[in-house]
Amino acid sequence: MGDTGTFLMQLWKKTASLALALALLGSASALAQTPKKGGVAQVIVTPEPPMLMQGLNQTGPTNMIAGNIYESMLRFDDKLQPMPSLAKSWKVSEDSKVFTFTLQDEVKWHDGKPFSADDVVFTLDKFLREVHPRWRPIVNNQVEKIEKTDDKTVVITMKQPFGPLLFAMEVASAPIIPKHLYEGTDYKNNPNNNTPIGTGPFKFKEWKKGSYIQLVRNPDYYLKDKPALDEVYYPFIPDAAARAVAYETGKVDVLTGGAVDIFDVPRLAKLPNTCMTTKGWEMFAPHAWITPNVRNGILGSKEFRQAMMYAIDRDFGKDVVWNGFGKIPTGPISSKTKFYSDNVKKYSYDPKKAKELVKASGYKGETIKFLGLPYGETWTRWAEAIKQNFADVGINMEIVTTDVPGWVQKTSNWDFDLTFNFLYQLGDPAIGVSRSYVSGNIAKGNPFGNVGGYSNPEADKLFADAAVAPTPEKRQELYTKVQQVLAEDLPVLWLLELEYPTIYRCNIKNLVTTGIGVNDGFRDAWKE
């Protein structure tokens, strides 16, 4: 049996690589072509989103679909440089305090009503202020006023210099929603939430729960030659193996990040007419780490946290568990995010040193409970591998599993010893990084706050100053300092800058062009 199996597999690999070569040839010649109109794309997003009203819900799947229905002021390229979206142009004052956005002409809502600056002001000042957990702190703490100066111009004035504001203009952070449908209503129970109306290139058509969502081309889109595709379908397949088979049988065209087991990616990428990219996540730059609950006994010891860091074979995590995807981080800020610095204390895999530090920390062999992250098999495998790493240096760890609500509950109520977490950096450390480390963010109820309970006045001050420092140079200086402090203290154990490969048929062109990839990718995508 073994022999036959091996033989078949070799044959399979040969065929696949031949096909890959052919596919590469084909795609090379396609570069010069002009977008072709028409066509349908079937895109796997997983799991099925709770709703598509992006103002009310920002789960990953919601963003991946609704980002093609709604739009925000700005888009960002893969270097995170802002690009026009609903804002045709924008101006930032010298002191980074006044932001002026000039809107596109002739934009219409999907129900035919005209779009204007009133919609933008309503969305940012009223709607999102009430319902958006990421926009709310910005608008409450930093913004002085939001006003329209004419139908095509919106001006946002800050209380103090706040350069990161532009990054908050991304579609998941600030999707613009129609004032005429939401003003004066109970936002969360508005019947329009089930039939989202945006300004984007695609209109919502149908949602067969448990089966698929269908988007259709917006014929009145303000960019006349876009979008190219007629329809986009999002079928929902709950089982990862079945999703892979669905791609292989040609049922679907795009597997978005996380749709298939990371172990399965290389095999799928070798299929004929298949392309793979890890781009399109620059805005999020998901950063994965272990949060130790520093309130719990030995975990409060810096030596012990360092011991754990030395004990974990992070290369194994990257190369085996994540199948080579990602990059080992050096500190709290991702290498893809602004103000990154690698001038910090480094930790390599060193069990010997780890053992010494374990001894030095006064660890007595107590069992440490590791709360697993219920986001798929890869995280489970990772926890298992780390458990073995710890066992090798004499740390007793036991894995506790739960589902998403259980994890949120336990994490936000600090009911754990160790747990995985991964957070989006969202372009600027002031938005996506400091929240996990500053002591002002130690509050029960929020799983993405400073749940480990790390508290260091020096780091607090550095983060606060860096956010509002007037110049990029000054900010870099402060952020470098804080990265050094945190790398020494290890409030969390950074494991990996995650990369999510998107797998798609090579004849779908221009799919991933922005810093948020497929989330707003179908505006420009076309099918050959």
Next chain:
Amino acid sequence: MSQRPVLDIRGLTLALPALADRPYAVSGLDLAIAPGELLCVVGESGSGKSMAAHAVMGLLPRAVKPVAGQVLLNGRDLLALDDAAMRDVRGREVGMIFQEPMTSLNPVMRVGDQIAETLEAHRIGDGASRMRRAVELMTEVGLPDPARMARAFPHQLSGGQRQRVMIAMALALQPKLLIADEPTTALDVTTQAQILKLVDALRRDHGTAVLFITHDFGVVAEIADRIAVLQHGVVVEQGPADAVLGDPRHDYTRRLLAAVPSLTPPPPRPRAEGEPVLSVKGLGKIYQRRSLFGAGRVVQAASDVSFSIARGETLGLVGESGSGKSTVGRCCLRLIEPDAGEIRIDELDITALSARAFRPHRKRIQMVFQDPFASLNPRRTVGRIIAEGPVAQGVEPKAALERARELLALVGLTPGAIDRYPHEFSGGQRQRIGIARALALDPEILVADEAVSALDVSVQAQILDLIQDLKKRLGLAILFVTHDLRVAAQICDRIAVMQRGEIVEMGDTATLFAAPKHPYTQQLLAAVPGARRLKAP
């Protein structure tokens, strides 16, 4: 034998599987039946009589194989036939009726269809004509309102009616031979009499030869033209009925006949007219099927039943199934809680006691059960079974076991039996164990519920002797519940006849048998088979 026999079995030998207790079910069997003749094959359980009948029909269990001899039906050897030919013989040339009318009919098929099926199996007529014929047959076997009854399911019929259906089915194609395998054993005595009459009439009308298998000499005496006595698979005696019954040659036949209780009671024994030890007054029991909406069906199992028994006296409680005799017997031990009336042991009204309070008094009244197989816990040794009662009443286990040994000797078993399990004993031995268990508590009253009904006739006689003997020696008062009037005649001092929950007549055994007053008693006595030809020993 004047005519050429319909059935001629010659030297038939049936081999049993390797692990059986003997090599052959029957060996060297020779039987012949002339047209219109009724041959009774009689024997005790395990004699091989049923196997012989099944061999004729080709319905032997797979493990039993004919190894020698011939079964000639009108000269054709049935053993040599292939499956298809044998199938054609069944139903067309040989009909068969079985012991259990309850289970011998397909429960989910209308009885008319089941009769018509015999015709269908032999491709006779069409659906409608078969149905007409089925109704005719049902009329012929004396079923009431046959057109309607043909549409009934078996469970809607009484036992006797079901057996009539079976007969109609067997006779549908007017076979030359009818095999009846204990056809009346499961029936009440009055029903049995009717069925016997019917079989007799049918074979006279149609000239059918009948092979009648039975263990009951009463039935034999009632119906047989000729008799073959089978013992351990061998015919020990064969001949005309009058000759075998009147002048048995073989020792075994003689013993069997001697064991059949006579219907004539022995002369009344003198007995002390003491105070009644058990007295029952106005006993009533109603069975009601509970249901969510309204009352279900109500069965009056006992109604205003009163009697009393003195020490050293045996009261027989006789009646047919459903008469309530067992209910009354069990009420006396409060195995069934009566709804009305009182039951006294001496002066103690046991119905007034709580279950817990009654427990210490239980030792005064004990019971012997019907089924020697079901009445002993298969997972406990005989010693423990007997000692259980005394232990429950507070006797030291060791002393109780010692006593169990004595009791085993008392009922005629070796004391060594104490460490063995019930399945190692025969039916009669088990019944002795059951009696020993009842006696272990030194009861004053014994309730015997059909205590000998499941036993072969020779064993039955021994157990009856034992009970008689014990009664005398221990001065027991016995309530003897039975359906068998012959047994009742021999063992009871007085008899109470029950019908539909009521005692219709009660009196001294001799008086009651000699001059029954109530019509039902008369009917019962008239129905006892073999009264004509079986003399008192």
Next chain:
Amino acid sequence: MGFMSRFAANKGALVGLVLLIALLAFAVLGPWLYPTSPWRMVARPFTAPFVTDRFLLGTDTLGRDVAAGLVHGTRISILIGFVSTLVALLIGVPLGALAGYFGGWIDDALMRITEFFQTIPSFALAIVLVAVLQPSIYSIVLAIGIVSWPPVARLVRGEVLSLRTREYVQAAITVGQSTLRIIFSQVLPNTVAPIIVMASLMVASAILLESSLSFLGLGDPNLMTWGYMVGAGRTRLMDAWWISFFPGVAIFLTVLALNLVGEGLNDALNPRLSRGRE
């Protein structure tokens, strides 16, 4: 024929027994055969089976020895199977015995409860129970026990109901034995045969149920079970079939063995088949 000879007459049952003994041997000898933790990453991931002697059945996604996992999984799977069956018996047997023996309103009440548990879809209930209690070996055993006791209760009730009217039970009443004693010494011992048969099949279903829960990610994360192995390897079926193939076969063989043995026991213990009639 004795019990042993009747059992031995069933070839399937013998095959099942041999399989089961082999599995139990693996379970007992597991720590000796593979002394180190099955979670250890000991070799290159995705080593194919039958290639090296050290890793006869290959390695999994993290380079863990599949054979070690299989052997250690035997202990856990069998443990879960037996203990959860025991839990189900501990709930089902007393309830069934009480209902069957006392009848009346007690029977009504207990049977309503049983019906109640049978009305909730059992697999769904097991999932919810494990989710509520959080996945661990205890919650899994408890959940499987809770969803599998109703058939036991029904079986025992039925048996007791018929045994209660047996004459030897009546005899025990007439000699004045206490009710509890009658239930324990006269009635329950005689329900053992059908309970054993049912239990052997329940162990099999429990193993299947555990593997289904593990497959859905509701297994105990610290225990190497077969269901976990199948679930963890299922996305690599196409190119690393051995990771989930071997544990799948192990589940299959165990369930098969238990069923064969169960059938053999049934044939050997079922009095209806063994009691001869003339």
Next chain:
Amino acid sequence: MGMARFLASRLLKGVVVLFAIAVLNFFLIRAAPGDPAAVMAGEAGAADAQFLQQLREQFGLDRSIPYQLGVYLKGYATLDLGYSYRQQRSVAAVVGERLPATLLLTGAAFIISLALGSLLGILAAARAGRWSDSLITTAALVFYATPLFWIALMSQIVFALKLGWVPNVGYETIGAHYTGLARALDIASHLVLPALTLGLFFTALYARMMRASMLEIAGADFIKTARAKGLRPSVITRRHIARNAILPIVTLAGLQAGQLVGGAVLTETVFAWPGIGRLMFEALVQRDYAVLLGVFFVCSAMVVLFNIVTDLVYRVADPRIEAA
């Protein structure tokens, strides 16, 4: 008992059981850690106290447990299954949308397994001891012992991927928008694998039971009667043995038909079948209490309903019941 009275009594009992189940489910589900607000927060990747508070108020989770239970039971008493705040729709709509797919899947699996299972059982029993019997019993045992999810995965790879005969997942071809017969055929082709997978286990189960039941009935006295009539073995098998042997299977099948509806979680998950089994699992993971309770209620109601139907069928199939 008359049919109408019987029905009324059974329905009343069913309602009582359902009510008790509804209460138990309520507390069972509340005992799970986390709540729907926490889930939404977790999914959003951001949360603060105000966000959670808003969600809890919106979901009515800020009210006392007895109050919530009261609202829930009051709703159920009027057959109002409540409102899913997560999906912004009534639970009846959410469940109603998924129910047909599940009924189709389980119905198909049920019919396949009952028909095929009994047939194979009859065949095996009729040829007891011969090679065809061994083949059927072995196959039944193999399918009985193989984990369902394993068969599901294998069948996808073999029949969808390698052979390409049928689609591997889903309910219909998405984007094709077939109508009429074409749509029916499309759905049927998607139904093949999940229905067979789900049905296979039960086919095996019924085959085994049917065989055992047949062999038991074959030893009954009335079979001897039938043989004594000279009936052909095939007629005896069909009319007498099978007709009686199927009765216990009918009971069991009826009990399981109800269970199937809720038990299709695995099959629906692996085959992306948009039924309520999957809905239940998703609702559990999302703590969408209203939907979860609704699914449980519907599943339990199905069990009760199927039990009543089974009893009715049984009363028709077995004339003895009327008298008993």
